[in-house]
Amino acid sequence: MGHREDLLEGAKRCLLEKGYARTTARDIVAASGANLASIGYHYGSKDALMRQAFIASSEEWGASVVQAPATDDGAEKADADPLERFAAVWDAFLQRIGAEREFIAAQVEVLGLLPRDAALREAIGEVLPEGSEGLVAVFEGVPDTEVDPEAARIVGSFYQALLTGLMVQSLLTPDAMPSGQDLAAALRRVTAGEVLQRK
Template identity: 50%
Template sequence: MGHREDLLEGAKRCLLEKGYARTTARDIVAASGTNLASIGYHYGSKEALLNLAFLKVTEEWGELLNKESGEARAEAPEAPAAPLDQFRDTWERVIGSYEQTRAVWQLQMEVISRIESDSELQKALAGPQRDGRVGLAENMLGIDPRADPEKARVAGLFCQALLAGVMVQWLMDSESAPSAQDLTDGLKAVLEGRAGSVG
């Protein structure tokens, strides 16, 4: 790897170990084995490097879940899962990864708290956030964004809102946080409650 890649890997490690606000340029240099001038040369600023590193960390987390989802589908290829089953199975993977990926969840919450005061961070996250919504709709609910982009968009908004809320609950109190079955039963109750009120 060259200095550019070393810096990115070092920044990713620092974000997961120290968080966004506490990571200094010197921390990144120490973690990457490079020098301070390399940050400016390759990325322009420490903040630009950290923004990219954060996107890479969240991409890798998403890729891990996608890989596990693909492996689960490959094990039972004969019939697609019913939407609620796919929803529950995906949440089992997300919640099951909590202990292993807690640092990623904490980092996401910290970055969210910084967006209001950091316009560059906000700009860096806008496109990936939209892409992430579509990915959530496909993985959690089996909605093909190519076949029905608007349905994928609105379902992705729902899934993204749910994901943020679940992360907060798990970080605050994992003992009372929702399980995959709780979330599935909750979604069923909402759908049944709405259906019951129409008649």
């Protein structure tokens, strides 16, 4: 790897280990083995590099979370029943959320910075539609290219809202997280008016 790639990898490590706001340029240099001047040369500033590191980390995490979700009854059932697929995909997300607390903490930290950091807000806003499209593709089991823009805007926003909320909830009440089936039951109740059975 060249200095540009080394810096990005170092910044991604710092994002997990120190957080977005607490990472300094010297931290990135120590983590990457590059020199201080190369940050300005390749990225313009430490802040620009950290924005790129956050977006790259988020994209990599999203791409790796769900490959082929399955349920206890097998992938065929997930493919045949949209709610089963919904539950299976959320279980995959929830497993990663529970296992990668440093990544989740960085995500939630950045959310709190958005109102006061216009450049960060703009950078994330540019890739958010692609993230929404990817979520719809995963939940519907289709390639990204088959997701129409309106579905990405409306349904993708719904998935984004759920994912963000679950990330925050995982930091607040990690022992009280819902399962994929819990989320499917909630959706069933909301859409069909079904009453949840008391256990």
